[in-house]
Amino acid sequence: MWNKEMSVLLSKGLIILTLVMAVSSVGWFSQCIGMIEEYYYRPFGHVGSCVLGFTVIAFCCALLVFLFMLLNNISKKKIFVPENVKNLRIISWCCFAVAALLAVWGILTFLEIIFLAAFIVGFIGLILRVVKNVFEEAVSIKEENDFTV
């Protein structure tokens, strides 16, 4: 029977799978960049593009690790705790960093798809920031409730 624990387990599994994909992408990313560069303007050169791409992957991996930590706390029934607020804050800043890097890449390569990706990631970061603000308020309400005698 499907329940909350299984749902959390599925989310954890998906995060680990995405993390494995992100880490393994380091292997073929350089070739992928090379293929793109055959058809598009290369403002940074191959090495510059690879550094930019790997930085994006590094931020994605950090984001996934903190997402896993958030989910881990939720599975331990630690929901409205300051640690989760910190995790959400880091996740949202990772999104903004990825969006900024993609936007720079998009501006210099004139690739619309990268612009679109930057906009989507930035928008997700914004939503997560609002969720973080909600969590921050919820933590203070919970604290007040816990310390009401």
Added chain:
Amino acid sequence: MPIIVNLDVMMAKRKISSGDLAEKIEITPANLSILKTGKAKAIRFSTLEKICEELDCQPGDILEYNKE
């Protein structure tokens, strides 16, 4: 917080232990400790009423406002 809880002073005057008071006013010793140490963010009227009844005092004897 500018509200000071003088519960320990009142308890000493009435010569009552924390365990006894917690049992009589029907709250956990942990919650009474939160109240005594000034960590409490709020107090229910029902709790205050029970404390006043048990210690035979006024709310002002337990709570004090001190301008910071």
